Amino acid sequence: MKITIDGIFCEAEKGEMLLQIARRNNIYIPTLCHSDALPGLGTCRLCVVEILDRGRKGVVASCIYPVKNEIEVFTHSDKIKSIRRNLLMLLYARTPQDETIDSLRKEYHVPDNIRFSGDKDEHCILCGLCVRACQELGTSAISTVNRGITKKVSTPYDEPSTQCIGCGSCAYLCPTNAIKIEEINGVRTIWNKEFRLVRCTRCGKPFATKEQLEYNRKKLGEDHVELLCESCKKAVTGEKLRDIYERV
Amino acid sequence: MNRTVYVCCGTGCLANNSLDVYRELKRLIEEHEVDADVKTIVKATGCNGLCEKGPLVKIEPDNICYSKVKASDVKEIVEKTLINGQIVNRLLIFDTAQGKKVISHKDTDFYKSQQKIALRNIGEIDPANIDDYIERGGYEALSKVLFQMTPEGVISEIEKSGLRGRGGGGFPTGRKWRQCCNVNYFPKYVICNGDEGDPGAFMDRSILEGDPNTVIEGMIICAYSIKSHRGFIYIRDEYSLALKNMDCALRQARERGYLGKNIMNSGFDFDIEIVRGGGAFVCGESTALMQSIEGNVGEPRAKYIHSVEKGLWGQPTVLNNVETWANVPEIIMKGSDWFSSIGTENSKGTKVFSLVGKVKNTGLVEIPMGTTLRELVFKIGGGIIGDKKFKAVQSGGPSGGCIPESLMDLPVDFDTLKNIGSMMGSGGMIVMDERTCMVDVARYYLNFLSEESCGKCVACREGIKRMLEILTDICNGKGSEEDLDLLESLCHTVEEASLCGLGKTAPNPVLTTLKYFKDEYYAHIRDKRCPAGVCPELTEYEIDEKLCISCGLCAKNCPASAIWGEKGKPYYINTESCVKCGNCLDSCKFNAVGVKKGARL
Numbered sequence: 006m007k008i009t010i011d012g013i014f015c016e017a018e019k020g021e022m023l024l025q026i027a028r029r030n031n032i033y034i035p036t037l038c039h040s041d042a043l044p045g046l047g048t049c050r051l052c053v054v055e056i057l058d059r060g061r062k063g064v065v066a067s068c069i070y071p072v073k074n075e076i077e078v079f080t081h082s083d084k085i086k087s088i089r090r091n092l093l094m095l096l097y098a099r100t101p102q103d104e105t106i107d108s109l110r111k112e113y114h115v116p117d118n119i120r121f122s123g124d125k126d127e128h129c130i131l132c133g134l135c136v137r138a139c140q141e142l143g144t145s146a147i148s149t150v151n152r153g154i155t156k157k158v159s160t161p162y163d164e165p166s167t168q169c170i171g172c173g174s175c176a177y178l179c180p181t182n183a184i185k186i187e188e189i190n191g192v193r194t195i196w197n198k199e200f201r202l203v204r205c206t207r208c209g210k211p212f213a214t215k216e217q218l219e220y221n222r223k224k225l226g227e228d229h230v231e232l233l234c235e236s237c238k239k240a241v242t243g244e245k246l247r248d249i250y251e252r253v
Numbered sequence: 254m255n256r257t258v259y260v261c262c263g264t265g266c267l268a269n270n271s272l273d274v275y276r277e278l279k280r281l282i283e284e285h286e287v288d289a290d291v292k293t294i295v296k297a298t299g300c301n302g303l304c305e306k307g308p309l310v311k312i313e314p315d316n317i318c319y320s321k322v323k324a325s326d327v328k329e330i331v332e333k334t335l336i337n338g339q340i341v342n343r344l345l346i347f348d349t350a351q352g353k354k355v356i357s358h359k360d361t362d363f364y365k366s367q368q369k370i371a372l373r374n375i376g377e378i379d380p381a382n383i384d385d386y387i388e389r390g391g392y393e394a395l396s397k398v399l400f401q402m403t404p405e406g407v408i409s410e411i412e413k414s415g416l417r418g419r420g421g422g423g424f425p426t427g428r429k430w431r432q433c434c435n436v437n438y439f440p441k442y443v444i445c446n447g448d449e450g451d452p453g454a455f456m457d458r459s460i461l462e463g464d465p466n467t468v469i470e471g472m473i474i475c476a477y478s479i480k481s482h483r484g485f486i487y488i489r490d491e492y493s494l495a496l497k498n499m500d501c502a503l504r505q506a507r508e509r510g511y512l513g514k515n516i517m518n519s520g521f522d523f524d525i526e527i528v529r530g531g532g533a534f535v536c537g538e539s540t541a542l543m544q545s546i547e548g549n550v551g552e553p554r555a556k557y558i559h560s561v562e563k564g565l566w567g568q569p570t571v572l573n574n575v576e577t578w579a580n581v582p583e584i585i586m587k588g589s590d591w592f593s594s595i596g597t598e599n600s601k602g603t604k605v606f607s608l609v610g611k612v613k614n615t616g617l618v619e620i621p622m623g624t625t626l627r628e629l630v631f632k633i634g635g636g637i638i639g640d641k642k643f644k645a646v647q648s649g650g651p652s653g654g655c656i657p658e659s660l661m662d663l664p665v666d667f668d669t670l671k672n673i674g675s676m677m678g679s680g681g682m683i684v685m686d687e688r689t690c691m692v693d694v695a696r697y698y699l700n701f702l703s704e705e706s707c708g709k710c711v712a713c714r715e716g717i718k719r720m721l722e723i724l725t726d727i728c729n730g731k732g733s734e735e736d737l738d739l740l741e742s743l744c745h746t747v748e749e750a751s752l753c754g755l756g757k758t759a760p761n762p763v764l765t766t767l768k769y770f771k772d773e774y775y776a777h778i779r780d781k782r783c784p785a786g787v788c789p790e791l792t793e794y795e796i797d798e799k800l801c802i803s804c805g806l807c808a809k810n811c812p813a814s815a816i817w818g819e820k821g822k823p824y825y826i827n828t829e830s831c832v833k834c835g836n837c838l839d840s841c842k843f844n845a846v847g848v849k850k851g852a853r854l
Contacts, residue, residue, distance in 0.1 A: 047710070047752055048709050048752070050710055050711050050750045053750050064749045064750065065555075066555060069557065070555075087742070088750050091743060092712060092746065095712075095715035095719060099715055120739060130711065131708065148550065149708070149709075152705070153702075153703050153706045153717075154704070154706070154708065154714060156708030
């Protein structure tokens with residue numbers, strides 16, 4: 006079916022998420038809690054757009070809105086801009102020193118002298134991407150704790166988690182780099198837990214935690230996985246391909 | 254002929270020791286072997302609604318109702334009324350409207366204007382005894398449905414009745430069932446939402462406690478119509494009596510063959526289990542409730558795909574509120590025409606309201622849709638306590654709006670309340686008098702919501718937090734006029750951009766107070782004065798020398814010993830040590846204590 010986004014006709018499949026359709030057609034919608042690798046969360050609300058569906062107007066979160074009818078979509082109407090400005094003001098108030106939020110704030114012309122103040126050290130916007138990533142890629146070692154204005158992301162009872170495999174998926178996906186991950190002398194520290202890193206058998210660089218490799222091995226059911234870092238893996242695959250071609 | 258003594262054992266009456274009354278009645282009746290020809294049965298019932306006057310004891314068929322009964326009154330009741338047929342005058346209900354005592358509760362204004370459908374059995378039956386329910390026509394609707402009606406027939410009957418969800422949204426119940434019925438994958442689930450969390454609302458609790466079988470029957474009827482075989486009743490854990498009575502009712506229904514395999518030998522299977530809520534307000538939101546049943550954190554999801562398609566465990570699910578379920582058997586028995594003849598054009602039937610706050614007759618009332626707010630507050634509710642001036646009524650729980658005096662003649666129904674910025678919600682009605690500060694009310698509700706928001710989405714979590722910050726500042730005399738524009742702008746963002754109903758309706762208390770009571774905001778901001786004398790930072794009390802008769806009552810009630818005076822001379826308040834509790838103002842019978850006018854700071 007066909008929908009229009011900001012006046013542009015876009016081909017869409019029934020049930021496809023609005024954000025996905027917009028991105029495919031190079032129409033910009035800002036997001037924070039979205040990752041192409043995971044199902045939409047709809048928590049940051051920045052991706053809200055206005056829709057006109059059979060004569061009825063509404064505001065929806067485009068990352069989780071499945072297209073059902075041939076609708077008209079407006080990604081930057083006055084109403085949407087005003088909502089995004091307020092949302093960014095709220096996020097800026099929460100994380101006054103965060104670079105990602107600050108650049109979005111500038112993009113939407115939110116002044117920096119707002120009425121509210123927040124914790125200078127706060128970077129987390131509680132979008133929940135880390136929790137979802139841990140659920141899907143890791144071991145559900147972290148979750149959101151408490152509710153309302155006291156909500157936070159943490160391990161059970163803020164103790165070093167027995168479940169965490171130190172894979173760092175949470176930190177990798179975090180839009181504001183709010184999750185501290187440190188690697189010093191072959192030891193990775195994340196969520197108050199230390200992990201000794203395994204060295205790459207090819208280049209000797211420490212690259213993954215023992216727990217992570219063990220978890221992957223169990224999940225994939227492979228016994229003899231070569232312990233290679235990301236770049237060596239690429240290099241080795243390249244070499245193998247070259248060999249094949251040379252022989253051909 | 255038998256005589257039955259009903260002792261109200263709803264939560265309010267239980268708290269006033271009605272269980273002692275019940276035990277004492279049983280003991281004394283056995284002891285006296287009251288009237289050998291007339292067998293007297295004592296029954297503990299659910300809530301009668303007039304909680305203000307409890308514990309209530311009703312004697313039938315004599316049609317006598319005693320109020321505020323204590324265990325020590327029982328002897329007199331037994332000896333005078335049960336043995337000698339006399340009335341104990343001092344225990345009768347005093348009806349303020351008529352200005353006299355009445356023998357039967359049915360003669361009071363509180364009960365006269367009511368029409369009971371959802372509450373039809375409550376107070377008339379022992380909830381722990383399924384036979385009481387059956388005696389009053391219980392499970393006849395189920396029998397009718399199973400043996401005389403098709404699933405399609407059931408759905409169209411509910412559709413025609415015009416019944417709308419009593420939990421807040423007001424979605425047409427029949428349409429919900431039909432949508433779920435049309436989805437062609439199984440299993441399907443039926444859920445009862447008993448996670449009543451609105452401050453001051455207790456209608457669902459009353460039904461679960463006082464007539465659990467009607468909820469069960471309603472759910473089985475729906476299950477039959479959508480071909481579901483498993484249901485859940487989600488009850489908040491704080492409702493211990495509701496949990497106990499529901500558990501008992503489910504057990505008895507199973508024993509009698511109304512639940513489980515092959516219900517009433519019809520070949521239809523359906524069973525229900527209880528799920529206990531963990532105490533989060535947001536779990537009353539349908540999608541969060543389903544998350545909670547699944548064992549996840551109770552966070553709502555967007556409803557772009559409805560629960561009737563993908564609900565509990567991703568399966569088609571019908572979820573209705575307790576009161577909605579309680580209406581179903583009666584609609585089946587009496588027909589959709591009867592039901593749709595009650596109420597207004599788009600809101601059919603009755604609605605149960607919990608009338609609380611500064612009103613004389615607090616309690617639970619069931620009235621036809623379309624009754625005016627004025628009738629509800631002033632006739633049924635008996636007006637304002639102490640005959641103070643009425644200020645507003647807040648409907649629909651923490652996310653409802655505050656309705657001013659000027660709109661009191663509007664009929665109560667789903668659409669009217671929505672149009673004036675409030676909502677039906679689950680039916681809480683909190684009455685406020687002139688001693689209520691509307692800015693403080695908005696602040697109070699936002700404080701509640703800031704703690705009870707699940708915190709999942711930015712708009713609700715951060716928006717409410719900052720709106721609360723502004724309101725707190727205004728209450729403390731630190732607000733500015735620009736704050737009001739920002740507040741309103743934030744309201745619209747939270748309303749539009751929040752993920753679920755909690756956030757979308759959270760700004761209602763702020764928006765309605767801004768709309769109808771803006772002068773109070775200005776008084777706080779411009780004059781640094783709280784006209785109602787509630788916000789401590791902006792309040793100063795004074796005693797009018799001309800009106801003070803130096804009775805000393807204010808000084809006696811002052812917890813801070815801040816009031817001084819002597820016989821024959823007017824009393825005075827020491828502002829330095831005053832803690833602004835307002836006891837003096839509330840206790841003065843001569844209106845001598847008032848809130849100081851004019852700017853304070």
